[in-house]
Structures are given as structure tokens and as C-alpha cells.
Amino acid sequence: MASQRDIRRRIRDVGRIKQITRAMQFVAASKLKRAQDSTLAARPYSEKIDEVLADLAAVLGQDEHPLLAAREGGKRLIVLFTSDRGLAGPLNTNTIRFVARAITEHPGDLAVVSVGRKGRDAMRRARVPLEAHFAGFGDRPSFADVIPLARLVTDGFVAGAFGRIDIVYPRFVSTLVQRPTMETLLPVQPAQDTEGIPGNQFIFEPGPAAVLEQLLPRYVAARLFQAVLEAKASEESSRMVAMKNATENADDLIGEYTLAYNKVRQANITREMIEIATGAQAR
């Protein structure tokens, strides 16, 4: 049985771990708030862009722009969004397992662009060819951050290096649920225009093709930005929950150790009293 001093030291250690996990929990909670706010704030822009794109699609044919055209051949590219840092519960594991299944189910010529260190490390271990890597975009991702990524994938698609581009990211459903999600980014699949005026009643200035030309890169960037924000919100909420559990576990552990400590202490006192008693009797 462990000595009194050992148990006391263990209680102290667990207490220190608890301080850290608690702090991380609160930091994650405040970051989550911010991430959630910016995810919501970014939504109107991408919804609007989708809508205009749907209007344009009603006027233009598929072959009007290379980003719209489905194509034969070319590699499949997966843009994988994970977090840079760990200790975020099962989030990265789930996302990576999801993408691994997607890869094995549809084997073929493919490459991955990783956003976030965890995804890159996992893809390296699995020997999946990495096309490029972007370090996660910090606590406050800005639209400008995703422009280089957007340019890389659109250029690759237009040049014919990639035949199809998918994005995989943990979608933020709620604080408790983050669901790995795969969506096709390119070729662009315009949504059905559901609201108001049909696209063919719009006047396009300077012309539909010119507007499309400008709109598509922004559409791609907006979609990627949305994924970055979702991944960020998922990361913080997953970390918050994981750290909350860790803190509670530490509490349980401290309780158990304290019980053990008291038992040992009691046993020691009893033993000492017996020793004193037998000593006194022997006199």
C-alpha cells in the first residue's frame, strides 16, 4: 500500500492538472463564443453569393466557365480541415477517420491539401500524397487568410491538375455534436434558386459571363472560409467539453485519493495506538 506521503503527492499533482484543464476549459469557452459569432456573421455573405450564383446559373450554360464544368480525368483533391493543436477531444480523430474511410472507399488518384497540423501529420503517417499544407488560421481567421488557399485550388482545377475538389471539415452542429462533413467544392454546383425573382429576369452588368468570372473565385473563397470557421468553432467546443470532462475526472480522482489517504492515516494511527498500548502493558 502506498505511503501517506505518496498519496499526498498524488493528490497535489492531480490538483495541478485540474487547474490546467479548468483554465483550458474556460479559455475554450470564450474562444468558442467568438468562433460561433464569426461563423454566424459570415453566413449572410456566402448565402448571398450562392443566391447570385444560382441566378447566374439560370442564365448561363455549364460550359460558360471552367469552374462550372464537370470534367473527366485529373486527380481528386481533398481539402482537409483539422486543428493545429490537440487536446480537443475526439474531434480530429473523428475527422481523420472519416476522411480515411472516404479515401479507401473511392480509391484512385488523389491528393490532399491539409489545413491544420493534425490533419497533415495523419496524412503523412498514412502516406497520402500531400499537395500543400496551410497552418491553421489562428483564433480569428480572416477572409484574407483563405485567399491563397482558394487561389491554389481554383488554379489547380482550371489547369486540369484536379478533376474534382472536395472539402472535409467538422461541421459545428452544437456544442456537443460536431459532424465530419464532405462537400464538393469544384466543379461548382449552383443551388436551386428558391427565393423571389427567377434568374433570367435580372439584368447583368457588364454581362453574365463577366459577373460569373468575378463571382466564382469569391464563391470558392467564401465556401472555404465558412469551412475554416466551422472547424474553428468545432475545435473550441470539442476542447471545452473534453476539458470539462477532464476536470470532473480530476475531481473524482482527488476524492478517491483522499479516501485512500484517510484510510492509510487511520490505519497508521490505530497501529501506533496498539504499539503504545502493548508497550504500556509490557511494562
Added chain:
Amino acid sequence: MPLLLEIVTPEKLAYRDTVDGVVLPGSEGELGVLPHHAPLVSMLGLGELRIRKGTEVESFAIVGGFLQVRPDKVVVMAEMADMAAEIDLEKAAEARREAEKALEGGFHEGADLAAARGALQVALLRQRVAERRHREGRPRSHG
């Protein structure tokens, strides 16, 4: 009929209110929109967006984007939209000086040159919009 104006950027909803009219920097020149405008989608250039609401005028410095007009609603999707009242004149002046310095430094690559010129243009625009507001007092009013 009121006209609902929304200005959205990738990062936020910058403005949402009913207005009487709005003047925008279209790619083909200035463009005024009043209620009952025909449905229109237009590219926007870099410039000043002016909102008229009653006797008040509000302005934004906007860069790059699109405009979608319906009879009762105008949506501006811009890469950047700064409300004139919120532009810090000193910061804008500093950004302009930096952009000018960068341009003088010389560039070898076309892309860098374009980026530097773009930065200068944006800095100039922000300064112009903010200065005008500053000069004319706030809120600017029509007769």
C-alpha cells in the same frame, strides 16, 4: 415603398436598414438605386457608397464586389465595407504613406506591384471618404 439595403462582407453584415436611395460605385460608373428598380446584378468597383435616408446621408468606403437589386431590396456584397464614421483618419493616412513607400521601393513581380497599387488605392479611398465626412460634419444633411 421602402427599400431595404444590406451590405454584407465575408466577415460580417455591415449594414441593414431601410433607406430612400443609395448611390454605388458600379464597375461601369456611378449607379443610383431607388425603390422599384428593375432586377439587376452588377459588379462594383472601388469607391464610395452613399446612403440617403430621410435627410441623413451615410457613406461607406467599399472595395470589390457585387450588387443585387430587387424592387424592394438592395444587397451589396463587398470584400471590404467601412462606414465613414468608423474610419480612423490617422490610421488611413498612415496606411497611405506605407503603401506609397512600398510602391517607391520598387517591385520585380507583377503580382506584387498590383497588390501594392491596390493597397494604395484602398488607402486613398478610405482617406477620401473619411475626410469628406469629417469636413461636412455628421450626420451630413440635405437642405
